[in-house]
Amino acid sequence: MIVSAPHGINPNIPHSARVYDYWLGGKDNFEADRRVAEATMAAVPGVRESARNNRAFLGRAVRHLTKLGVRQFLDLGTGIPTQGNTHEVAQAEAPDARVVYVDNDPIVMNHARALLSSTPEGRTAYIEADVRDPRSILDHPQVRETLDFTQPVALMMVAILMHISDADDPAGLVKAYADAVPSGSYLVLSHLTLDFLPKKTADDYLEATRHQAMHRTPRTGEQIARYFDGFDLLEPGLVAVSAWPEPSVTSDTPKWMYAGVGRKR
Numbered sequence: 001m002i003v004s005a006p007h008g009i010n011p012n013i014p015h016s017a018r019v020y021d022y023w024l025g026g027k028d029n030f031e032a033d034r035r036v037a038e039a040t041m042a043a044v045p046g047v048r049e050s051a052r053n054n055r056a057f058l059g060r061a062v063r064h065l066t067k068l069g070v071r072q073f074l075d076l077g078t079g080i081p082t083q084g085n086t087h088e089v090a091q092a093e094a095p096d097a098r099v100v101y102v103d104n105d106p107i108v109m110n111h112a113r114a115l116l117s118s119t120p121e122g123r124t125a126y127i128e129a130d131v132r133d134p135r136s137i138l139d140h141p142q143v144r145e146t147l148d149f150t151q152p153v154a155l156m157m158v159a160i161l162m163h164i165s166d167a168d169d170p171a172g173l174v175k176a177y178a179d180a181v182p183s184g185s186y187l188v189l190s191h192l193t194l195d196f197l198p199k200k201t202a203d204d205y206l207e208a209t210r211h212q213a214m215h216r217t218p219r220t221g222e223q224i225a226r227y228f229d230g231f232d233l234l235e236p237g238l239v240a241v242s243a244w245p246e247p248s249v250t251s252d253t254p255k256w257m258y259a260g261v262g263r264k265r
């Protein structure tokens, strides 16, 4: 648990990176974050498991793409480093893998060292930026130095778009990143949904989170599938996070997240 807030961080405003960190069992969170995390857990079942399932999906997807030959990853909405960060998973398979991490929570920067511990053959970079401003990321010198945009790049948008409101045009943002990478690139995406839940659980969730000072927009499978416009979904398509790429032993826990991986045409 953090006792005093690092420079640039307001500990009184809950932030998704720290709420998620709490659910994953981390210690980089404040009272305000824990309140939101606990209140959500108390109101609805399976939220913490869902966070863990989401993280496990990230690892499986990175491993899968690395085996397919992908060597470059742009990880948008990185989160506080935890076990199985993108470069660790990718470089375990392919030491020459290159990863750029992006997050807008200054607390993630405090852990940049953990994100930058690359193999000698590979490369990692971290930039603090807002995914709602694609040009600031795609034109960033560190991004350009680390990634070669003439070669396939895996765009990682794992549990991030649910923090982007409709007013910020999440589909337009995905397109902006997708337009910057060549054919044969990939989109790895997971997203909060209420589709799998009984109506009462979904209503309880909306009620419990309505007044929380942390923005989340659950979306339907149909809405989320549209983010893959221009991509061919790999098997098994858009499914619950725990069921990608295979139905998992955890599949009977309540499902809160969709996941999919698409290949750019």
Ligand SMILES: C[S@@+](CC[C@H](N)C(=O)[O-])C[C@H]1O[C@@H](n2cnc3c(N)ncnc32)[C@H](O)[C@@H]1O
Residues within 6 Å of the ligand: 016, 017, 018, 020, 054, 055, 058, 076, 077, 078, 079, 080, 102, 103, 104, 105, 129, 130, 131, 132, 157, 158, 159, 160, 163
């Ligand atoms: C739920 S966490 C997901 C972390 C990681 N992608 C994973 O799935 O394990 C969401 C992350 O997105 C970051 N985030 C939210 N809105 C963002 C924005 N507009 N720009 C950049 N990062 C953002 C948060 O700080 C947080 O670290």
